[in-house]
Amino acid sequence: MALIVKKFGGTSVKDAERIKHVAKIITDDYKKGNDVVVIVSAQGDTTDDLIDKAAELSQDPSAREMDMLLSAGEQISCSLLAIAISQMGYNAVSLLGWQAGFKTDSNYGSARIKKLEAERVKAELSKNNIVVIAGFQGINKYDDITTLGRGGSDTSAVAVAAVLKADLCQIYTDVDGVYTADPRKVKNAKKIKEIAYSEMLELATLGAQVLNNRSVEMASKYGVELEVLSSIEDKPGTIVKEKVNMEKILVRGVACDKNVARFSIIGLQDTPGIAFKVFNELAKQKVNVDIILQSVGRDGTKDISFTVPKDQEKTARKAIEELKGHLQFKTFETDDSVAKLSIVGAGMETHHGVAAKMFEALYDANINIQMISTSEIRVSVLIALSDTDRAFNAVHDAFFEK
């Protein structure tokens, strides 16, 4: 007799067969006496197809109209799923984002949930309905439809779970849990049974791509227990929660991010305020700067290197070129043949030598480290893109049994 929120991604509902299978997963839990709220993404390629339709009409469609357009995708999938559940003999009702009470800001395309007024959802639950909510969407104060950005359905699910104080929020995907590394890349990768929010957050950020980052932040903030599991195979997934059993596990996982480009600005004046001016300009252009490395000044000049997501390389390049007018520097170079490899583990906070062990593994594999960045629970290194697979396996095997 629990309240369970279940979120299904686009692959899980891509066709009639998959929808029927998802309906079975849902009703199996409902039959046991649980209340079930479902969040669903748009079917398979629907979102991409809609984006293509808009692209045929405009190079630069308005964000408001794109949200109007794309939100139709979840509208289709949520009604289809409700129909499939009803066909199995259970009461189901589909709700759009605005009907479910998702109030967002007006940041079309990547809106943030400001409030979730879940009265309607509660009322439908009290009528013993299985509630199927269109993920990824809400409305702003003008009553216009907004979307939460790609992967936003995870956030929708966590928000509903938080407001309804659900016992569990299950995120069904096409993998069966969170692994110590990407199983397609690292042959010895192992499924993680439990992982802390903070660790999951670093892994999501670092390209593990299992859970949307904002949804993990929100889960952590409201203490929503998450489970990442497969919508195809019926077996336990990975639990994400506040406190996990630390034992002697120092490193929870290894992640690799290839969506990285490195910038180096060479020969900047070694005076105060230079770094501020560089990163302020990048922030104004909405470039997400990740690792930053500043050389010690020499001969009155210094170098600054940093990484940005590959798809922001053009914007960052333009920003730096514009800076050339105000700031004196010799030259700048960019390199997008790089990757970021990271180890994550809450245990690092209290243990020394973890970074050293990583560097040793890379040294043994004869891999050059270009940049290093660390946080309390993470060590990241920038390496050549061509070294990625070897580095990934070497680091993973250093921390996990083969």
Place this chain on the structure above:
Amino acid sequence: MALIVKKFGGTSVKDAERIKHVAKIITDDYKKGNDVVVIVSAQGDTTDDLIDKAAELSQDPSAREMDMLLSAGEQISCSLLAIAISQMGYNAVSLLGWQAGFKTDSNYGSARIKKLEAERVKAELSKNNIVVIAGFQGINKYDDITTLGRGGSDTSAVAVAAVLKADLCQIYTDVDGVYTADPRKVKNAKKIKEIAYSEMLELATLGAQVLNNRSVEMASKYGVELEVLSSIEDKPGTIVKEKVNMEKILVRGVACDKNVARFSIIGLQDTPGIAFKVFNELAKQKVNVDIILQSVGRDGTKDISFTVPKDQEKTARKAIEELKGHLQFKTFETDDSVAKLSIVGAGMETHHGVAAKMFEALYDANINIQMISTSEIRVSVLIALSDTDRAFNAVHDAFFEK
């Protein structure tokens, strides 16, 4: 400087090219200083595709969920059209049925508009926006999405035109106006310049299929002047209004409806209340009975014949079979190889001999009349389906020059 409402059907916006063309039609009028409100249907086959998706999941999906599903079609087309208009350099905003203020009853699948609260539409117009509204849809008092039924976008358009007191409501279709008969069937068919609401109503009902019936009723009630015109060719269409030039025109058009099945109940008791019992049962089963013919009683029994739409034949048959328990009758027969041919014209009210001229034309063509039904401005006959094309041409040519 007028306010013009324009409605575009699914064929008119079926792909990017068509959408761009429609955007041009809209902005051409906007450029002249007019306020323009657009109602748009779902693209081409979208509605049918969505129905197919539901059919894969359920034989009998709930009407509420079907409305949720199908309304996504207009959501896609209205945002795409707004994007196309913006791309041409004009301000456009898309609105869903509920955003545009369409309040309906809860008759999912064929809801009626109860109220149109057009404040948002007016506000957008005052901001010089071209307003693109998703046709066919609204919300009920539970904040659930409803649809107005197939062809409901015409009704949406007329409702907006009525509430905004628009100067003209243009219904763009894939034909360029209303004809004296279906041009695909009758080679001498001519385009009608002006037609009265009452005549259009009879023609719509009788299968001319140019304008949705309810939309004509509503236009008549609120005095909204309609124009039916082509979304492809730029030429005047047919104006539908209250008073039209009667001249010596007795018959405005000839229409043919093949969606007809005839029922005959033979040997009913010739006592009072029999007809009531028959048609009350059919009404309870929501069967739309059209022509009714009751024979004069003889030997204490009488026969009743009537027609129903072909797609209600099964329901009607069941109703009659159930009646057999309560009512005594010998047998009943059905025939769906029939068609209804009608002439329509407001001039008939004051002129005699119109029906006789129709019967003469049919007699000359050696076509047998199975049933006859008349109203003030209409004469309909039931004929064999195989005679349809010959009859259609013969009757048309009797009233219109070749």
